[in-house]
Amino acid sequence: MVEIRELKNNSLCEIETFFREVSTKEPWNDDWSDPCQLRQYILDLTGNPNSLAFGFFENGEMVGLAMGSVRH
Numbered sequence: 001m002v003e004i005r006e007l008k009n010n011s012l013c014e015i016e017t018f019f020r021e022v023s024t025k026e027p028w029n030d031d032w033s034d035p036c037q038l039r040q041y042i043l044d045l046t047g048n049p050n051s052l053a054f055g056f057f058e059n060g061e062m063v064g065l066a067m068g069s070v071r072h
Helices: 009-023 035-046
Strands: 002-006 051-058 061-069
Touching: 009 035, 009 051, 009 061, 035 051, 035 061
Parallel strands: none
Antiparallel strands: 002 051, 051 061
16 A cells, blocks of 8 residues: 655654665765754754655555755
């Protein structure tokens, strides 16, 4: 089953796990070894009123993530 869900701050652990897993590999090779820095980065993207975050789930597992914000 495939599903797209809007993610809120109650999904932070799930977002962090997926984001770390994907962004530390090619082609990005980001260093997210500091969990506090990663948490703050995710909160910067998801923690304001204009934020939008969506997860793409396949059989209950997150396989895609889109985070951004609405600008007027």
